[in-house]
Amino acid sequence: MTEPVAIILLSILAGAVALDTTAAFQMMFSQPLVAGTCAGLILGHPETGLLIGTALQLVWVAALPVGGALFPDTGPAAVVGVGIAVLLISRGTAGGWAVSSGLFVALGVAAAGSIVTMRLRRQNVRLAEKALSSVEKGDLGGVRRAILQALGFRFMSAAVLSAVVLVVTVPLLARAFHGVVLSEFPALLWAAPIAAGTILLIARGRFERVLLGVGVLVGVLMVAVT
Amino acid sequence: MTVGRSKLNGFALHVSLFARSFFVQSVWNPRGMQNVGLCFALLPLARSLSEPEKRKFMMRHLGFFNTNPTMASYVIGAVARAEAQGRGALESDDIKLTMGGPLGMAGDSLMWGAVRPLAGLVAALVAIYALYGTSWSIWPALLALLLVYNVPHLYLRGRGILVGSRLGAAGAREVTGPGFKRAVIIARGLLAFTAGLVLVVAVARPGATTPISLALVVLLLALASLAARLRISATVVGLVGGLAWLALEVFGGNGGVD
Numbered sequence: 486m487t488e489p490v491a492i493i494l495l496s497i498l499a500g501a502v503a504l505d506t507t508a509a510f511q512m513m514f515s516q517p518l519v520a521g522t523c524a525g526l527i528l529g530h531p532e533t534g535l536l537i538g539t540a541l542q543l544v545w546v547a548a549l550p551v552g553g554a555l556f557p558d559t560g561p562a563a564v565v566g567v568g569i570a571v572l573l574i575s576r577g578t579a580g581g582w583a584v585s586s587g588l589f590v591a592l593g594v595a596a597a598g599s600i601v602t603m604r605l606r607r608q609n610v611r612l613a614e615k616a617l618s619s620v621e622k623g624d625l626g627g628v629r630r631a632i633l634q635a636l637g638f639r640f641m642s643a644a645v646l647s648a649v650v651l652v653v654t655v656p657l658l659a660r661a662f663h664g665v666v667l668s669e670f671p672a673l674l675w676a677a678p679i680a681a682g683t684i685l686l687i688a689r690g691r692f693e694r695v696l697l698g699v700g701v702l703v704g705v706l707m708v709a710v711t
Numbered sequence: 712m713t714v715g716r717s718k719l720n721g722f723a724l725h726v727s728l729f730a731r732s733f734f735v736q737s738v739w740n741p742r743g744m745q746n747v748g749l750c751f752a753l754l755p756l757a758r759s760l761s762e763p764e765k766r767k768f769m770m771r772h773l774g775f776f777n778t779n780p781t782m783a784s785y786v787i788g789a790v791a792r793a794e795a796q797g798r799g800a801l802e803s804d805d806i807k808l809t810m811g812g813p814l815g816m817a818g819d820s821l822m823w824g825a826v827r828p829l830a831g832l833v834a835a836l837v838a839i840y841a842l843y844g845t846s847w848s849i850w851p852a853l854l855a856l857l858l859v860y861n862v863p864h865l866y867l868r869g870r871g872i873l874v875g876s877r878l879g880a881a882g883a884r885e886v887t888g889p890g891f892k893r894a895v896i897i898a899r900g901l902l903a904f905t906a907g908l909v910l911v912v913a914v915a916r917p918g919a920t921t922p923i924s925l926a927l928v929v930l931l932l933a934l935a936s937l938a939a940r941l942r943i944s945a946t947v948v949g950l951v952g953g954l955a956w957l958a959l960e961v962f963g964g965n966g967g968v969d
Contacts, residue, residue, distance in 0.1 A: 508736060509733055509737055513861065516834075518834050522852070535841065539834075585957055606741060609739060609740035610741060613738055620766060620769045628747055636737055669960075671924070675949075678910065678929070679932075679948055680909060681906050682935025684902065684906035685939070687899070693900055693902075697903040698907060700906060700907020700909075701910065702907075703907070704908040704909075707908070708915040
């Protein structure tokens with residue numbers, strides 16, 4: 486698969502998973518582990534997709550789209566992260582740089598995506614007002630149109646952002662890391678303590694703290710046995 | 712006005728309301744929040760109405776509304792019941808107002824606060840074993856995440872429509888009562904247990920081989936916990952921690968120039 490085709494497919498996937506984040510379905514296809522692995526499958530590197538998707542899943546384990554809160558746009562970010570890693574590997578960049586670049590750019594895309602989402606939500610005020618005034622005037626298709634427009638804007642914003650990031654960053658990073666070796670980046674080792682640290686705060690009660698400790702003990706036993 | 716003789720009745724109506732409940736947040740906005748999405752979800756109830764009646768119906772349901780998206784189905788069911796009994800104009804606003812808050816809190820604490828992070832951690836655990844096992848596949852991890860989240864998610868969405876349309880606003884009691892609170896406690900306990908498990912397995916599997924990398928794990932754990940307390944985004948912690956890891960890898964002899 487050529488790089489432009491890969492970027493087009495990844496952008497469509499990013500737009501599709503962006504819809505699942507909050508606008509429609511919310512069936513967790515937008516979770517980094519799912520979105521990242523799907524991106525890896527498209528590019529023929531499912532293992533890289535699963536690795537980056539899992540690491541990002543752990544980092545954002547408690548990032549929740551509750552109400553009007555600012556939350557990272559994790560699905561498209563995972564797609565872009567995997568895309569960058571795989572495209573860099575195919576350009577000959579060392580695996581460690583490719584994976585770490587994918588992860589870092591994904592963090593940036595998630596932050597940029599959260600700002601875009603907030604802007605879209607402000608724009609939705611206009612769509613909602615337009616729907617209301619359409620219905621007031623007797624045009625009963627206004628609500629359906631508002632839904633379709635909002636979904637369209639959401640899809641396009643994530644797809645375009647992903648495409649731009651991929652087109653701009655892949656050649657730049659490939660040139661920057663040309664000939665520089667980094668055999669691996671311990672993505673899971675980096676991400677797991679962030680997940681556990683975040684959960685520590687969620688697990689406030691004594692019952693939860695005890696179970697967290699039990700989980701650690703069982704984990705030690707599992708590791709010892711296997 | 713009544714929608715009791717809607718073109719859709721029984722099973723078909725419930726399926727239609729269920730399918731549309733997935734779009735309740737499509738036009739989420741700071742002013743009316745889920746108002747347009749709720750109106751869209753309720754439209755199957757208005758199919759048999761004349762145009763002026765349908766217009767009134769839609770105007771009635773374009774007012775402010777917000778709740779947890781999974782639990783919105785309880786409100787959709789209750790409003791459907793009120794409309795079918797011809798009391799939509801009188802009761803809809805009360806139903807949305809009285810049910811929205813408690814259902815939002817219940818849904819946020821169960822689905823966002825427990826089930827969703829639990830699904831992510833279970834899937835991550837499966838993925839770690841897949842990535843560091845001898846024969847690996849991507850599918851168990853994907854299925855784990857989708858099933859752990861979507862079994863309760865789809866159950867509650869479907870049940871909400873059924874219970875709401877049978878009991879009205881009283882249907883919300885089943886997700887605000889002691890049984891539901893016990894379910895939340897169990898789910899959060901499982902979440903804490905899985906977090907402990909994932910931490911150990913994720914550190915041991917890829918191998919924190921040096922004392923420095925182990926120290927970095929502990930440091931990141933403390934940093935992430937502190938950041939969560941201070942409401943600093945995990946993205947920022949990830950970036951800071953990632954740069955530290957990268958420096959360790961590069962200066963620790965893992966990198967170089969060809």
